[in-house]
Amino acid sequence: MLDRTVGTPKKRSRARSLGAVALAACTGLVLSACGSTKDTVASGGDGDGTGKVGVILPLLTSPFWQAYNDYVPKMAKSEGVDALKTVNSNSDPSQQITDINNQLNQGVKGLVVAPLDSAAIEAGLDQAERKGVPVVAVDVAPEKGKVAMVVRANNVAYGEKACQYLGEHITSGKVVQIMGDLASVNGRDRSEAFRACVKEKFPKLKVLEIPAKWESDAAASKLDTLLNANPDIKGIYMQAGGVYLAPTLQTLKSKGMLKKTGEAGHITIVSNDGISQEFDAIRKGEIDATVSQPADLYAKYGMYYIKAAMAGKTFKVGPTDHDSEIVKLPSGILEDQLPAPLVTKDNVDDAALWGNSA
Numbered sequence: 001m002l003d004r005t006v007g008t009p010k011k012r013s014r015a016r017s018l019g020a021v022a023l024a025a026c027t028g029l030v031l032s033a034c035g036s037t038k039d040t041v042a043s044g045g046d047g048d049g050t051g052k053v054g055v056i057l058p059l060l061t062s063p064f065w066q067a068y069n070d071y072v073p074k075m076a077k078s079e080g081v082d083a084l085k086t087v088n089s090n091s092d093p094s095q096q097i098t099d100i101n102n103q104l105n106q107g108v109k110g111l112v113v114a115p116l117d118s119a120a121i122e123a124g125l126d127q128a129e130r131k132g133v134p135v136v137a138v139d140v141a142p143e144k145g146k147v148a149m150v151v152r153a154n155n156v157a158y159g160e161k162a163c164q165y166l167g168e169h170i171t172s173g174k175v176v177q178i179m180g181d182l183a184s185v186n187g188r189d190r191s192e193a194f195r196a197c198v199k200e201k202f203p204k205l206k207v208l209e210i211p212a213k214w215e216s217d218a219a220a221s222k223l224d225t226l227l228n229a230n231p232d233i234k235g236i237y238m239q240a241g242g243v244y245l246a247p248t249l250q251t252l253k254s255k256g257m258l259k260k261t262g263e264a265g266h267i268t269i270v271s272n273d274g275i276s277q278e279f280d281a282i283r284k285g286e287i288d289a290t291v292s293q294p295a296d297l298y299a300k301y302g303m304y305y306i307k308a309a310m311a312g313k314t315f316k317v318g319p320t321d322h323d324s325e326i327v328k329l330p331s332g333i334l335e336d337q338l339p340a341p342l343v344t345k346d347n348v349d350d351a352a353l354w355g356n357s358a
Contacts (some may be wrong), residue, residue, distance in 0.1 A: 028316075050312030051109025053083045055302075056099050059091045062214075062242030063275040063319075064295055067358040068114075068138075071299035079303040086106065089171045091214070093117040093183075100124035104131050110306040115140040117187040134309035138302045139159050141185050141329055142322060148309035149326075150333055151301045153340035155186045159193030162237040162270040162344050167202035169268045174206045175235035176226060178244050181213040187245050190239045190272065194296040208233075214240055220247035227255060233267060241278040241290055242286035249286055260285035261345075274355045282348045289344045296324075297338050305336070 053073050059065055069086055074084035087103065089096035093116045103111060104127055115121035115137055128135050134148045141150045152188055165249030166175055177194050191209070198205050208226060212219040221237075227233060238244040252258040252267065259266040262285065271278050273342030274292025281287040301322075305315075315334055319325050324338045343353060351357065 024049050045148065049080075049307045051082065051105065053081050053110040053112060053303075053306055053310075054100075054103030054106070054108040055083050055086045056096060056103065056111065056113045057086050057088045058096070058114045059214075060088045061091070061216075062240065062273075063277055064240070064242035064273045064293065065114075067275065067354070068295040068299055070358070072303075073298050073312035075296070075299040075303045079300065079307055081303045081307050083112075083303070089116060092119040096121065096123045097127075098239065101127055104128060104133060108133060110310045111135045112138060112302040112306050114138045115142055117181075117183045117185075118143045118249065121145060134306065135181060136302050136306045136309065138298050139186065141331070141333060141335055143185070147333055149305040149315055150329070150335035151222065151298055151305060152335055152337060153293055154337045156193040158239070158272050158340065159190040159195075159237075160197050162190075162272070162289075163194045163197035163202070163293050163345050165270050165342065165344075166235040167198065167205060167267055169288070170202075170234045171206060172204035173234040174208055174230055174232060175237065176208045176210060176223070176233055177237040178210045178212050178223065178239060178248065180239045180318060184214075187214075187239065190249075194237055206234075212244065214243050214249045216243045219244045223248060223251045224255075227251070227257065231257075235268040236270070238269065240273040241273035242275055245271060245275075245277055245281065245287070249281065258286060261288060274340075274353065276355045276358055277302055279343065279348050279353070279355050285345075289342055291340050292343050292353055292355060293340055294338050294354060295358070301336060301338065311312060 013325060016275055026286035057065055072083060072086055088098045089099050096116050111133060121142045122145040125135055125142060125147060128145045137147045137150045139152055141152060151268060177191065179191045182188055195207055198207050208230060210219065210222045210226060212222060236248065238248055249258060257267060262349055269286055271290040271291065272291055278290040315326060317326050317328050324336050326334055326336050329335055
């Protein structure tokens with residue numbers, strides 16, 4: 001993955017007037033003193049980007065979030081952010097609001113939060129706004145509330161990439177998507193995109209669904225039940241390899257259904273996350289592909305944006321200098337959509353993939 005910091009905008013070499021100069025200064029990623037605009041969001045902070053930053057995790061039972069947690073202090077140091085020790089909300093949205101309030105009461109000047117529930121997080125964001133503390137959301141976009149930036153990959157593309165891969169490798173039959181929590185925009189985006197893509201492009205596939213809420217036990221038990229009733233399953237889409245990979249493989253193995261790629265009866269499996277365990281499973285032929293969520297870049301740009309927001313900087317819709325694009329969500333919130341490549345046996349050993357170095 002790329003490891004470049006977001007730079008200042010490139011200025012035009014010539015300007016016909018002072019107005020042109022002002023316009024050029026406002027065309028880059030980071031804006032300051034460019035006036036009021038609906039495409040930018042202002043920050044709080046003391047104006048110099050310094051002060052303690054609280055970092056709140058959704059959970060630590062997934063290898064993905066364990067990797068992100070490991071990257072946080074490294075990226076905080078590289079970006080010059082004074083980050084406190086991370087706080088784990090243990091998959092409890094109510095606890096996450098309490099964690100936010102506790103951090104605010106400790107006097108943090110900024111917060112980097114990975115929301116568990118896209119709607120429930122609004123209460124915590126409102127508390128931060130009242131105290132003038134900017135917030136950067138990582139991985140999940142809130143439905144409401146003020147954040148300086150959402151650092152996230154395009155989760156609609158996750159579902160579409162999984163659909164495309166399965167559709168290209170399975171001509172017809174039943175495929176399963178093991179879904180995430182539909183209270184999270186991530187779970188909804190992936191589920192709806194996968195469903196819509198199959199309907200439009202691969203109508204000979206029949207989608208069966210398991211609502212598992214990012215819970216490994218739920219995934220295992222429901223998959224077991226589904227396979228009993230549908231032993232002719234040909235494909236599986238796991239929306240989170242960090243929590244679904246092990247239980248899925250174990251369930252298939254217990255039923256004698258875990259066949260390697262190329263073997264008769266192999267079930268084509270696509271995942272999301274990009275953890276090293278998925279890469280090993282691809283190498284072994286147990287699963288076929290995964291979409292690599294950039295845990296390293298989530299930490300890096302979470303730190304970058306919170307420092308910028310604390311310094312009073314604002315952001316604009318458009319391409320960045322790190323192969324991503326800032327978009328405006330329907331809620332009006334800005335989101336930096338980071339690249340998330342599809343990983344198969346062809347590129348699984350690429351040293352640039354964070355899962356090969358975590």
